[in-house]
Amino acid sequence: MKKAIVILLVMTSIASFAQQSLFGGQEIKSPEINANNSVIFRFVAPNADTVKITGDFLPTEKIKTQWGEFDAPGKANLIKNEKGVWSFTSQVLQPELYSYSFIVDGITTTDPNNPFLVRDVASVTNIFIIGGGQADLYKVKDIPHGTVAKRWYDSPGLGMDRRITIYTPAGYESGNEKYPVLYLLHGAGGDEEAWNTLGRTAQIMDNLISQGKVKPMIVVMPNGNVIQDAAPGEGHDGFYKPQFMVAKTMDGTYEANFMDIIKFVETNYRVKADKANRAVAGLSMGGFHSLHISRYYPNTFDYVGLFSAAILPNQNVSSPVYYDIDKTLKTQMDNGYKLYWIAIGNTDFLYKNVEEYRAKLDKMGMKYIYRESDGGHIWRNWRIYLSEFAPQLFK
Amino acid sequence: MKKAIVILLVMTSIASFAQQSLFGGQEIKSPEINANNSVIFRFVAPNADTVKITGDFLPTEKIKTQWGEFDAPGKANLIKNEKGVWSFTSQVLQPELYSYSFIVDGITTTDPNNPFLVRDVASVTNIFIIGGGQADLYKVKDIPHGTVAKRWYDSPGLGMDRRITIYTPAGYESGNEKYPVLYLLHGAGGDEEAWNTLGRTAQIMDNLISQGKVKPMIVVMPNGNVIQDAAPGEGHDGFYKPQFMVAKTMDGTYEANFMDIIKFVETNYRVKADKANRAVAGLSMGGFHSLHISRYYPNTFDYVGLFSAAILPNQNVSSPVYYDIDKTLKTQMDNGYKLYWIAIGNTDFLYKNVEEYRAKLDKMGMKYIYRESDGGHIWRNWRIYLSEFAPQLFK
Numbered sequence: 001m002k003k004a005i006v007i008l009l010v011m012t013s014i015a016s017f018a019q020q021s022l023f024g025g026q027e028i029k030s031p032e033i034n035a036n037n038s039v040i041f042r043f044v045a046p047n048a049d050t051v052k053i054t055g056d057f058l059p060t061e062k063i064k065t066q067w068g069e070f071d072a073p074g075k076a077n078l079i080k081n082e083k084g085v086w087s088f089t090s091q092v093l094q095p096e097l098y099s100y101s102f103i104v105d106g107i108t109t110t111d112p113n114n115p116f117l118v119r120d121v122a123s124v125t126n127i128f129i130i131g132g133g134q135a136d137l138y139k140v141k142d143i144p145h146g147t148v149a150k151r152w153y154d155s156p157g158l159g160m161d162r163r164i165t166i167y168t169p170a171g172y173e174s175g176n177e178k179y180p181v182l183y184l185l186h187g188a189g190g191d192e193e194a195w196n197t198l199g200r201t202a203q204i205m206d207n208l209i210s211q212g213k214v215k216p217m218i219v220v221m222p223n224g225n226v227i228q229d230a231a232p233g234e235g236h237d238g239f240y241k242p243q244f245m246v247a248k249t250m251d252g253t254y255e256a257n258f259m260d261i262i263k264f265v266e267t268n269y270r271v272k273a274d275k276a277n278r279a280v281a282g283l284s285m286g287g288f289h290s291l292h293i294s295r296y297y298p299n300t301f302d303y304v305g306l307f308s309a310a311i312l313p314n315q316n317v318s319s320p321v322y323y324d325i326d327k328t329l330k331t332q333m334d335n336g337y338k339l340y341w342i343a344i345g346n347t348d349f350l351y352k353n354v355e356e357y358r359a360k361l362d363k364m365g366m367k368y369i370y371r372e373s374d375g376g377h378i379w380r381n382w383r384i385y386l387s388e389f390a391p392q393l394f395k
Numbered sequence: 396m397k398k399a400i401v402i403l404l405v406m407t408s409i410a411s412f413a414q415q416s417l418f419g420g421q422e423i424k425s426p427e428i429n430a431n432n433s434v435i436f437r438f439v440a441p442n443a444d445t446v447k448i449t450g451d452f453l454p455t456e457k458i459k460t461q462w463g464e465f466d467a468p469g470k471a472n473l474i475k476n477e478k479g480v481w482s483f484t485s486q487v488l489q490p491e492l493y494s495y496s497f498i499v500d501g502i503t504t505t506d507p508n509n510p511f512l513v514r515d516v517a518s519v520t521n522i523f524i525i526g527g528g529q530a531d532l533y534k535v536k537d538i539p540h541g542t543v544a545k546r547w548y549d550s551p552g553l554g555m556d557r558r559i560t561i562y563t564p565a566g567y568e569s570g571n572e573k574y575p576v577l578y579l580l581h582g583a584g585g586d587e588e589a590w591n592t593l594g595r596t597a598q599i600m601d602n603l604i605s606q607g608k609v610k611p612m613i614v615v616m617p618n619g620n621v622i623q624d625a626a627p628g629e630g631h632d633g634f635y636k637p638q639f640m641v642a643k644t645m646d647g648t649y650e651a652n653f654m655d656i657i658k659f660v661e662t663n664y665r666v667k668a669d670k671a672n673r674a675v676a677g678l679s680m681g682g683f684h685s686l687h688i689s690r691y692y693p694n695t696f697d698y699v700g701l702f703s704a705a706i707l708p709n710q711n712v713s714s715p716v717y718y719d720i721d722k723t724l725k726t727q728m729d730n731g732y733k734l735y736w737i738a739i740g741n742t743d744f745l746y747k748n749v750e751e752y753r754a755k756l757d758k759m760g761m762k763y764i765y766r767e768s769d770g771g772h773i774w775r776n777w778r779i780y781l782s783e784f785a786p787q788l789f790k
Binding site for chain 2 (some may be wrong): 027029044045046047051072104105106107108109110112113114115117118119122123124127128131139140141144145147148149150151152162163170173174229230233234235236238239241242268315321376
């Protein structure tokens, strides 16, 4: 019997064990974060010719596309030891959540010694956190935790049930209090998973609420791709290779049906259902959606956040949502609001468009707070923006 | 502006695109499920010497360990075409959820064209579903969906808040009805994620409830490793390489503190809080836990499910939970119950132990239903057992 228990413990999945990297009896650790916050990455490949690492902690490289030059994560070479274990030690890294992949003889692969991965569109990369400072907001601490629920809401406008991620703060289930709501929208390629996986929303909110810096609130993370019922793999289309959504993502359909989401939230949760207790914010395409939702329903939100936002619709798009933009912005301004927050990185490819939009608002006399950060169109900035935006809400 | 929108759509994550497998202008599709349910797997590696696939749809291979010989997923060779794309076409596959990895020049890697992965202990493998029959229960259909929440409950006995996965059936939030509860426990190496990822619990329950075969019920999936507050990566230990838990997994601590979980559920959810409306079931180590929880609290559960269960504690373990096992089993029998369901695969390495346990129950006159399936100690069986056990509950 004892033997059986031992076997049980070791063999629950023989497949797992066969795939673990045991090498020369030594367990490989990767990534290994040193005391000084440099990081050692290791990969076992005795017969490989080259092993490289690519990640967002390496100096960026320029890559050329038909649309221009862009920054892409850099690469570095690992060096092989006599046992066939390749390694690379990074520079001392600043606190942050980082992602990386290995490239073995030209083939991009995940780190078999690190089971923590995030999906961004069709790419899956490994992640790790260097703690301290801002990045401590991304960690799970011994504090009260909110609940993250994956639910389905009925969208009569879109003719389907759709999956939605909802964060309720610690204490929500056991109390009677009503809460304000932040609607938090993802970018192109994202879905109802993105803000909570890549964006660390639950950890950021738990930490900031626990520190007394953010008012307890519900955070609603819908899927902004109206042709999807759910994130890839989570809906009725089953498993398929995700692509950037283009169809109907920025044609007004989502904005026109956004009240289905608000109605669902306000009839299913204990919320303060008024303008003073509603915020809408989003990144990139989600910033675009937030801009247009907040002016199309111009007396609905007291708080608006545009994170690295796309601004104006494609000229070929025709939707009542995009008629008379200037007029509805004016109405929104006249109705009043408490915060219109615009943030962008100084190397973002949308920088100039946001600059033009700010000039437009200045000309109209429509007030906003502007936050310019370093860097480009990346999740690092969106996590920072969320952690700066949330403390300003519902005060 | 139009240009910026195009860029936005294409470039939200330049890193993603750089990693996508575009080859010779052709998008690589892998896996590709043919009309006859054979499956083509593809991998781009012009310079590799060998590319193999390993997966649970291939004939198993024997592997030798110090504890004996076991079945492990088999391997097959991919063949390279003139463009450097390797491919393998499987035989016609039966409906099932399958997992696989590639092995490129000896290095195990995930499929870069398939972002759907599951983690089992420290291993991450790709998955796909061949629909039809039993496997249709694992798909997301256009039916009412329950909610899956990741919550944290207070365990005074274990001295910490702990993460728990809770499935509430469609209609729970909008109604006033009280529901019965199934406590569903994972095996060694698992955690509060396992039943819902590898086990497809939400999909199985949604489908069977929608078909009228299962009574709407709440399914509670706790973490059975008492030294963890949460699954690897989801708790206060941050990201670390998971191992099989050995410390305190089967020493009585979990069983002794199980009432913390029941108390949390019965004070936080609209449940029918009586024996007739409680079930406990688990796989492997979770079957062991279910056996001991149900007899240690011998008048608490009317339904007990042991799936490929480990049976008796290690002789060196000392815990009041394991004193007088025969006596508490007798008490449980005398108190009565509606279903004691024992299932195991005919090649499971625990088969003999379960056989001995059945002989013991026979001798005592303790009634049970026995279900023997093909196969071994694998998730395929546990998904089948759940879909056969759930319809028998709360009738």
